[in-house]
Amino acid sequence: xxxxxxxxxxLSVPEGAIASLNCTYSDRGSQxxxxxxxxxxxxxxxxxxxxSNGDKEDGRFTAQLNKASxxxxxxxxxxxxxxxxTYLCAVNIRGTGNQFYFGTGTSLTVIP
Amino acid sequence: KAGVTQTPRYLIKTRGQQVTLSCSPISGHRSVxxxxxxxxxxxxxxxxxxSETQRNKGNFPGRFSGRQFSNSRSEMNVSTLxxxxxxxxxxxxxxxxxxxxxxxxxxxxxxx
Numbered sequence: 001x002x003x004x005x006x007x008x009x010x011l012s013v014p015e016g017a018i019a020s021l022n023c024t025y026s027d028r029g030s031q032x033x034x035x036x037x038x039x040x041x042x043x044x045x046x047x048x049x050x051x052s053n054g055d056k057e058d059g060r061f062t063a064q065l066n067k068a069s070x071x072x073x074x075x076x077x078x079x080x081x082x083x084x085x086t087y088l089c090a091v092n093i094r095g096t097g098n099q100f101y102f103g104t105g106t107s108l109t110v111i112p
Numbered sequence: 113k114a115g116v117t118q119t120p121r122y123l124i125k126t127r128g129q130q131v132t133l134s135c136s137p138i139s140g141h142r143s144v145x146x147x148x149x150x151x152x153x154x155x156x157x158x159x160x161x162x163s164e165t166q167r168n169k170g171n172f173p174g175r176f177s178g179r180q181f182s183n184s185r186s187e188m189n190v191s192t193l194x195x196x197x198x199x200x201x202x203x204x205x206x207x208x209x210x211x212x213x214x215x216x217x218x219x220x221x222x223x224x
Contacts, residue, residue: 031210032210034213036215043202043215043216043218044155044202044215045215046213046214049212088154088155090155092209092210096168097160097162097167097168097209098143098160098162098167098168098206098208098211098213099145099157099160099168099170100145100155100157100213102154102155103154104153104154105154
């Protein structure tokens with residue numbers, strides 16, 4: 001079983017809609033959670049991180065964490081074509097130092 | 113503040129050769145991690161260095177090695193290259209445990 005699971009997609013949403021990206025993790029020792037965006041041919045760039053249960057908002061992005069369900073999500077409001085990319089979920093597990101476990105990513109396409 | 117710098121950006125090598133990749137972290141970041149990204153496997157953790165010490169190592173053969181210098185710059189080496197080593201190699205730096213990773217642009221290695 002993989003540490004981090006994501007739907008590979010592709011996920012398509014119309015411009016202006018809300019895109020919802022989901023991620024589940026298997027290790028209950030997971031302590032910090034990160035979302036990265038990766039454009040084709042580029043390296044991952046950090047969008048958000050969340051450590052505590054609940055919601056964390058940053059501009060058009062909201063990260064949601066539910067540790068009881070071992071679930072973390074990313075909502076993108078007012079989706080723009082420039083949001084079209086692969087979104088990677090990553091977790092850091094307590095006791096593993098700074099080793100991050102990444103999901104394989106969800107491909108998002110925002111249709112103008 | 114300058115980001116993570118990786119050199120070279122592209123490399124083409126033949127099987128059996130060895131290669132050294134370089135990474136300069138963000139100023140003040142003491143943790144440097146290396147990841148391999150392939151279409152099939154996603155981002156796989158190679159190793160992490162902190163203050164010149166390897167703190168964690170992923171599930172890769174001994175052909176993959178690395179080191180960190182006193183100025184936090186890091187190198188990774190792959191010996192006896194195999195075709196399957198063709199991948200994007202990403203270096204990431206962070207302040208410390210549990211802090212977000214910041215990725216460099218990566219080195220695209222092609223083994224022929």
